[in-house]
Each structure stands twice: as structure tokens, then as C-alpha cells.
Amino acid sequence: MREAHGSPPGITLVLGGARSGKSAFAERLVADLDGTPVYIATGRVRDDEMRLRIEHHRDRRGAEWRTVEEPENLERALTREARPGNAVLVDCLTLWITNLMLSQADINVRASALCQVLSEAKGHVVLVSNEVGLGIVPDNAMAREFRDHAGRLHQDIAALADEVFFVAAGLPLKMKG
């Protein structure tokens, strides 16, 4: 599978809906790369539903993975981890945006900083994110704002990525690369 993903360092974006199999697909991509698999988890455990999902993902990945929990400063975590010898999975961008919104961070600034870090990455990075813009316009302004931030970030990362996949029903569709 390695030939299909280009030579590292490289950037791969994996988009998909809820329960689309996007994380499992992204994990397989990273596991097929050379180097130590590093999992950067942006999720902040807020309730049991969340805790169960995180544990389920961790069990699936297995013991060879190193896990870094970084709900907000993804730029710093990537600066540290995206280096030769590592293959990094970021799961996921939409949770990162959620955390930044709750902290009232300037998301445009942070998104630019993230793209800068990615463009200088020294190791392969696979980023997972939820596509959330294909339903009815949400009633509340915060959900619309979230949708706008997510869509813009996806466009920015897709523009600099070497590969972009859209995953549905566990099946990847290559959009770029």
C-alpha cells in the first residue's frame, strides 16, 4: 500500500461522515507507513459516550502506537511529532475546532498556523476530519459558525495535502493524489 501514498513526508486528509469508518481507514494508512505510529488525540473527555469511543479506538490501534493527548495546541504537538521516524495520525480536526471555539480562540489565526506547521512537516501526517456541511442549515449560529470553520479548514488543508480521501461506509474515494 505504501507506493500509493507517496514518499513521506507527506500530508493526507481523510474526510468522512459520522460512523463512516474514516478513523479506521486512516489508522490503516498510518500503520502501513514506515516509522513509529503516533496518535494525536484532540478529543477532550466530557462524558461516558466520549470515553467509550476513545477506548474503543485505542483498543483497535494496538500497543505499538504512542498516544499524545492535545485538545488545543495541535500546532505544538505537530511541530514536535511530525519528524523523521514518526508517522502521525491526527484524530480529529473537527474536535480541535470545537475545543478552540469553546476557548474563544481566533480560529482563522490558528488554522493558518496549523497549515504553516503542516507545510513544514518532516514526517508523514494523516489528518482525520468530519464532513459536516451536507445537511440542512443548522438553526443555531454557533453550529453554522462551526460548519464554516470546518469547511474552510478542510479546503486549506486539502489545497496543501498530497492526498485527500472521502470515506463512506468504510470505503475510501480518492479526491486528490
Place this chain on the structure above:
Amino acid sequence: MREAHGSPPGITLVLGGARSGKSAFAERLVADLDGTPVYIATGRVRDDEMRLRIEHHRDRRGAEWRTVEEPENLERALTREARPGNAVLVDCLTLWITNLMLSQADINVRASALCQVLSEAKGHVVLVSNEVGLGIVPDNAMAREFRDHAGRLHQDIAALADEVFFVAAGLPLKMKG
């Protein structure tokens, strides 16, 4: 068109959004197969909106189809109908999940049983389902649970299916097969 769908028996999953033309596309797939077209309707008529949709679908299919209404025990209906000489259309999985949730059935158990029946099917089966995971996270827990069940079932059926299509604006995109 038959060549494109492999030799029966086989399993085809047709995913799409609301009003995407997925049912009409699936009906054409089944009509192009050999055998008697059998329509397994999982919809339970709850209101006039629903009744109108069902009648509209029935008129479109025409008189050569046999219709089986089975809102809950889809496994039994498929065990009976997925046999040589029949070409079966199940419309749709998301309504089946809805009905099971309303009956407080154990959906993981039922989904496994359905996949078992499909893996032993003796006739071609085309299954239609709504992709519902590409919007904003729903506020209420039951909608989130529904979305999770639907997404997992799509992954499981896609894994065993011979073909998977994603339909938008009436146009099929082949994801597998």
C-alpha cells in the same frame, strides 16, 4: 447493464441522501436482473406524508413487482425471498433501523443476523439506505444513536457487498465493485 453488476447471487448496497434518486436507481438495477423483482418495504405507514411516498414508489415500479411489507423481521423476509429466480430490493435499511429502535430491539444483534442472512443469500439482493452522517452532530441522543447504528450497518454491509454505489442528484458513483 447486467454485465456491470456481476453474476447473481450478489449483494449491492445503494447509499444516498434524501431525494437523491437512490430508490429509482436501485429499482433500475433490480429490473435489469433476471428473475421476478421482489420489493421488501420496511416502511411503516405512520402518516399521510409517508403514505404518499409509498404510493408514488409503487406506481413507479409497475405491476411485475411483488411487494412484501416487513418493517422489523427483515432477516426472515430475506431468508424467504433471496432465492434463485428472485431479484430482491430492500428499501430501506434506515427505516428498518428506525423501527427496531422504536421496538427497543438489540440492533447490534439484529445487524449481525442480517449480515449472516446476506452472506448466505441465494439470489441477488439490492439494499437501499440513507446516508445520514454528513451533517452537524444532532442535539438529541436518540438521533446520534440512530446515526451510529446506520453508519456501522453500512460499513458491515459494504464489507460483504459485491458492489456499493453512492447516489447524488440521481447519478451513481461506484465506491466498490
Place this chain on the structure above:
Amino acid sequence: MREAHGSPPGITLVLGGARSGKSAFAERLVADLDGTPVYIATGRVRDDEMRLRIEHHRDRRGAEWRTVEEPENLERALTREARPGNAVLVDCLTLWITNLMLSQADINVRASALCQVLSEAKGHVVLVSNEVGLGIVPDNAMAREFRDHAGRLHQDIAALADEVFFVAAGLPLKMKG
């Protein structure tokens, strides 16, 4: 890029989610065509959020574009503008449907009239629309009705279009053409 879009006159449908980059992609398609680019805006300015989006789009397009604001009578605007020497962009169909619903127009009649005008167009027309049917079924009946109208119109226009694209993360996926 022109070869890829067939010889004008022709009809191109560009579908995508919120903040998917669909408008920017459609603008590039029109800018690559021969003729004066004409932008038919169906959006009615209702609030500052809307005003900002419209101004942002206008700045991006540049001075060579002619803008026509037509929130409701899209059929008339297209009859006038879809002629040799023009390359027309309609942005977007979902706002047009919204405006017609608020005016209690008969949308099936209007959609048929629009398709008739498109089938007789004498210049290339690119139409942008939001895919809104891939989330959870909305609670309120008006949102469900909107979703049905949009989905049906997308199917009708896709059937007569020369090309259909689905845009995600700024990346076009060709569905037809």
C-alpha cells in the same frame, strides 16, 4: 480547461456542502469559458451574515463580471442572459428555492419552467447548489419540504446537464460528463 467542459452552450451543475468551495470552483469554470461572465445572484440580503458572504464572493470574482440580482424570477433572468457571448453563473439554486417557499410559489411548476429554459439556453450556464440531504431527517416539516424540493430539482437538472460535479474540501469530483 475548456476542452474538459464541452463546447458551449452547455449546462453544468455544481453540487457541494456548506463551505465546500463549490462557488469558487464554479467561478473558475465560468472564468475559463469564452464570453462575458454574468453572475446571477439569487440571495436576498436578510442580515449582516448574508451581506458579508455576498461581498466576499463579489470581491473574489473581480471587475470583469456583470452581476444580476434575481431572487425569484430566475427563469426570466436566464432567458435574458443565457445567450451567445455570455457565460452565466447561477449562485445558488437552494437560495432560489428558499425564496420561492417564502413567497408560497408552486415550486414544482417553477422547477419545470427553469428546466425548460435551461434546455433552450443559447449560452453556457453553470448552476451552483447546496447538497442538503445527507444529514439526519430534520424535525420541522418545512425543512423536510425544502430538502425534497432541492433534491428533486438537483435530479432534474442533473438529468439535462452536460456535466455534474460534486465538490468537497474545494476538490471537484465529476459525477457526469
